[in-house]
Amino acid sequence: MIDFDHVTKNYRTKVGDNIGLDDVTVSIDKGEFVFLVGPSGAGKSTFIKLIMKEIDADSGSIKVKGREVTTMSNRQIPIHRRNLGIVFQDFRLLENKTVFENVAFAMEITHQTKRAINRQVPQVLSLMGISNYAQKYPGELSAGEQQRVAIGRAVVNRPTVLIADEPTGNLDPDTAWEIMQLLEQINQRGTTVLMVTHAKDIVDKMKKRVITIDRGRIVGDMQGAYDLHKYDISGKHKETESFRRVGGLLNRNE
């Protein structure tokens, strides 16, 4: 489904190269539920951006559904992305559109008929448990409800992969858990789910495959929970790149 083969990506900055991903080889199968964990700046976002083809890899091969992403032309990117639903920590809903319109928006973009939209959107809203909010605006909803709308928008086109970038980051534990159950439901319907998170408790509770990234490398890939002792990934604060580098130097000197 998603195959990384010796993928390397560096970010060029004025003070030298920053590693994004360093020779990463990993496969995620169809229908899997995978957590991607690791400290800030470890390469999780790079991983997702490479799948989305928001950025280009320096070397290596990336395949999604058997199709090579790295050599994809600009014209093919939109088609590629329709296979991938994406959910963000900050929801990214359009404030001036109703819940219904926000979800319908994703279908309009792929040139689907009004009839298809009017049939499918209510179904998705009901699956997300937000049918009653169809005519409300995002500003009138709670954070958890907004994230349900965002997930609805991500899955309405029936993508094969759902990528969730810290979808519970802005939610209280109870709501976060509700969202996780929703993602689990979506996964059980056959959609591959790839979720980036910092939330240890959720990862441990879900008992799914966990891929740990640190400094651009995959340092752990196991079923169940991630290794608490080896990697401290509790920090939700955003470290700056230089801060991380200094940290790395200090560690090396130890």
Added chain:
Amino acid sequence: MTAASVFAITAMLLILGIFFIIIINVNTAAETVKKDYNTIEVFLKDNTPAAAVKAAENEASAWENVKTVKYRTKEEAMDILKKRWGDSAYLLDSLSRNPLPDSLVITVSDLSAANAVAEKARGLQGAEDVKFYKDTVDKLMKATNGIQIAALIIMAFLILVSVVVVSNTIKLTVLNRSEEISIMKYVGATNWFIRGPFLAEGIVIGAFSALISWGLVTFIYGRIIARIGKDVLSVISMPLVPNAFLSVNLLCIFLALGISIGAWGSIISMRRFLDT
């Protein structure tokens, strides 16, 4: 914001239109002049015998690049002069005798040969003086070319300026909606799908500005013709290009320009947002 774009394009087209009208008029004038002044007048000495005149006429007719040779008596010359003076022609009536000479009017088929023909004409029997307008026409043509080139440069510059103004205006709209655009891209919208509404906005702005400026230019030029059209006619004996003829062409040009500026401006302004 949209108002700023409309204003910029309208102003640009307005100036462009004025240049366009000037160029058209200068061109038409130059063409007319060219046609009128491909003649060489050979003034004959008084009392040149008719036989000599006939001989000269025949000789000139045989020359290369000569279209026609016509004998013009001093009486005919006076009639022409009276016609040209129009209302003031009565002044000529007070002359006790006709001071104009007889002449041969040689029409050349090619203006560039006028010099050579004029030179030969000086040697004709009975010729006293030769008058032709090649130098004047040459100067006029040079001036016309200069005006045209200058106008074209200014027009190109104006078009560039308005594209920049429009693209900046639309960029602000795009910035306002950058969140929406990024979501569209994540969901898999094609670039043309995203561009569509902005492109449409640019085109509408351009077309709207074209109509406004066309209305203004046509109105202003109409007033100019009404006000000084007659004076121009009497001074350079040439009419201004009529509004009816111009306005249709202007409308097409304005619409084409306005729409392309609007479309171009919006595409440029979006480029940065559609990169990835």
